[in-house]
Structures are given as structure tokens and as C-alpha cells.
Amino acid sequence: QGVAAMALFFLLLHILQSDTAERSELDRDLRAAIREQQFVLYYQPQLNGAGRVIGAELLIRWQHPQRGLLAPGEFIDHAENTGLIIPIGQWVLEQTAAQLRRWKDDPLFGDLGLAVNISQKQFSQSSFVAEILGLIERHGIDARRLELELTETLIVHDMEDLTRKMTALVEHGVRFSLDDFGTGFSSLSHLKRLPLSKLKIDRSFICDVLTDANSETIVRTVIALGQSMGMTVIAEGVETEAQRRFLADNGCTQFQGYLLGRPMPLADFSTFVQRHNG
Ligand code: C2E
Ligand code: CA
Ligand code: CA
Ligand code: CA
Secondary structure, eight states: OHHHHHHHHHHHHHHHHHHHHHHHHHHHHHHHHHHHTOEEEEEEEEEETTSOEEEEEEEEEEEETTTEEEOGGGTHHHHHHHTTHHHHHHHHHHHHHHHHHHHTTOTTTTTOEEEEEOOHHHHHSTTHHHHHHHHHHHHTOOGGGEEEEEEHHHHHHOHHHHHHHHHHHHTTTOEEEEEEETSSOOOHHHHHHSOOOEEEEOHHHHHTTTTOHHHHHHHHHHHHHHHHTTOEEEEOOOOSHHHHHHHHHTTOOEEOSTTTOOOBOHHHHHHHHHHHHO
16 A cells, blocks of 8 residues: 555656646747747637628737647746736737738728737736837827727726726727626626726627527627627627627627638738728
8 A cells, every 4th residue: 555655646746747847848938939929910800790890809829839839728828827928918019019000001901900918917017008108109000990808807906007097098099898708707887987998798608699598698688788888799709690690680799700700810811801891
């Protein structure tokens, strides 16, 4: 029995060590990725009810030299926990502004909005507002083309700081949307106090909106709520035409999901826009 316990101990030790090794390897690689700018932004189209492209959500990918193209699920958590999300987030914003500048006076692309995911750590930085305003100024872009996606986890954190920063940016034209709406704990009074222009219904509700009565109720309620507060409601994760129709019939006006278009490289997104809006 002593031998078995000993074996178990060494097995556990081995698992712990290899887990730590894996994590430090990720850490080392991620730091190199930031230095060498190994990231790519994919564009997932957002369409209105008439099938016109109104913009895109930017989703980060990591072109890892050995492991290939990695989805955010493979590294964003680590980036958040170590603070590496700060330089990564700055890179994303810089790229976004540069793209908006390139599109600025283009008749086909000039009106598109780009939505960027902002992590809690990033938003909490005291320099956040100044950085965004500096970015807009430096690139000479129309602030209204920039949309920042926040999640509900931010809300419970520090309402005062949140409201102050959001208001300062909204005054310059920047728009905010509440991502993954319905999965967090934000109350209606919170919602009412924040200068949000859009609610994004979380994919988990859209996924079974036609098969689960609770999801259906939640989706209907969120749409009505958004409408009554003067916010645009966008559904994410729309995969079937039946889902899209249900959403549209209930007053949802914007759609994002595999049905409309998968996240894609910029060149493909340009073609996509030309095909839909041209
Ligand atoms: P999210 O903001 O909820 O992004 C939507 C995710 O759903 C994306 O996964 C997208 O590829 C996926 N998706 C879109 N449409 C569909 C659909 O119809 N069906 C299904 N099954 N999935 C769909 P992705 O690209 O893997 O991103 C995952 C998460 O990583 C994002 O969730 C976001 O929280 C985070 N993320 C992505 N890019 C960034 C970034 O630049 N900065 C930060 N801080 N987080 C990011
Ligand atoms: Ca998002
Ligand atoms: Ca989302
Ligand atoms: Ca989601």
C-alpha cells in the first residue's frame, strides 16, 4: 500500500510539474508573440435585417510559429491573468484604428463600424480613456466607427469608474456595447445608468432559442428591454435561417454568426463587403 501511495504521489508531482512547464512555455511564447507581433485579426461580419454589412467584430488569432493558428481560447485567459492582455489589447486597438483610417474616405468601407473586445484589466487602467482618445486623434478617425465591447463582469466591479470612463469616451463619439448579455449579473438599474448603445445577446441563448422555452423568453425579453432603452440589439451566434427569422420577427435588428459569415481574414472580409454592399 505504501508503494501505491508513493506511486500516486510521484504521478501527481509529475502532472503538476508538466502543467507548470506547459504554462511557462505558453508564457514565454506569448511574450515573444507580443514582441514579434504574431497576432492576426479576423473580421466577423455584422449585418442588418436587409442583409447589408454594417461592420465587423474583430477577433484575435495567434499565428504560433510551431502550433499554427490559435483561437483566443488558447491564450486569452493566460494573457488576462498575467497582464499580458494590456500590450495585446493595445496592439488590437492600434490595428483597428489603422484600418479605420485606411477605409476613411472609401465609399464602400467608410461607414463600417469595427467592434473590439476590451478586457476588464485593460479597461481598468487609469490611462484607458487617454489612450483611446490619443488613438483617435493620432489616426484622425471618426470615433463613431469605433465600438468597444464590454462584458457584464466589468459592471459589478466599479460602477463609478466605469460610468466616468464610458461617459468621457461617449462624449467623443465612441460607442459601447454590452457583450454576452444575459450571462452575467448586471441589474436593470446598472444598465440604465450606463451610456450603452448596443446589447449583444449571448450565443448560448440564440443557440437554443427555438427549442428551449426559457431561452426564447430571455431572448424576447432582452430585445424588448433594449428597444425600450433605445439601444440596438444584436444577436451573436446566429447559425440558422430559422433563428434569424425568429429574431427579426421579435424586433432584433442586427445579426452576427456563422449563418451570415464566419470570422475571416481582412482580404476575405473586403470581398464579403463588396459582394453584399457593392
Ligand atoms: P466573444 O466576444 O463572445 O466572441 C464571439 C465568439 O463566438 C468568437 O469566438 C466567434 O468566432 C464565435 N462565433 C461567432 N459566431 C458563431 C456561431 O455562429 N457559432 C459558434 N459556435 N460560434 C460563433 P473566438 O474568435 O474564438 O473568440 C472567443 C472569445 O475570445 C471572444 O468571445 C472574446 O471574449 C475573446 N476575444 C477575442 N478577441 C479578443 C481580443 O482582441 N481581446 C480580448 N480581450 N478578447 C478577445
Ligand atoms: Ca465580443
Ligand atoms: Ca460575445
Ligand atoms: Ca459569448
